Amino acid sequence: MSKVRTKSQVELRRGAAWFFGGLAVTILTYTFATNGGGGPYMVAWGPVVFGLFLLLKGLIGVLSGDSELAPVLEERTPASPDGKCPSCNSMNPPKRQYCQTCGRYMLA
Known part of the structure; x- marks a missing residue:
């Protein structure tokens, strides 16, 4: 049986996944580009900014005591x-x- 979470907790988790996923893509592609003597790399601004937005929105909701439950399948x-x-x-x-x-x- 799954644990019931509030919408803010769900946004906090999704935001962390997007933020750290975008950060990992940026760091990995930069590392591979510099180790090979230069080359193209990708800065994943979209996922990092979107993740940061969701992280902040979820954190504000958790700190303000949001009690609205997320839909559960x-x-x-x-x-x-x-x-x-x-x-x-x-x-x-x-x-x-x-x-x-x-x-x-x-x-x-």
């Missing part, structure tokens, strides 16, 4: 052949993607 459970929801046993029309009573996603 639920596992879809197969519905019974007679159309009953596996969670609340309410009747649903056939081929329904979610239960009308409890809102649980089901496989049609």
Whole structure:
């Protein structure tokens, strides 16, 4: 079962991944270019700036006490052949993607 995170925590993690990924690409390409006697290298400004933006946005949200939960992907459970929801046993029309009573996603 996955841990529930706030939107700010998710943005903080995504921002760190983009920032450090862009920084790693920049450092690696520069290192390979200088070790080979010169040559082209890439400065990944886009991922670094985008990651820094998400990092700061997530950090501000975490420090301000953001409690809005990020959407969590639920596992879809197969519905019974007679159309009953596996969670609340309410009747649903056939081929329904979610239960009308409890809102649980089901496989049609």
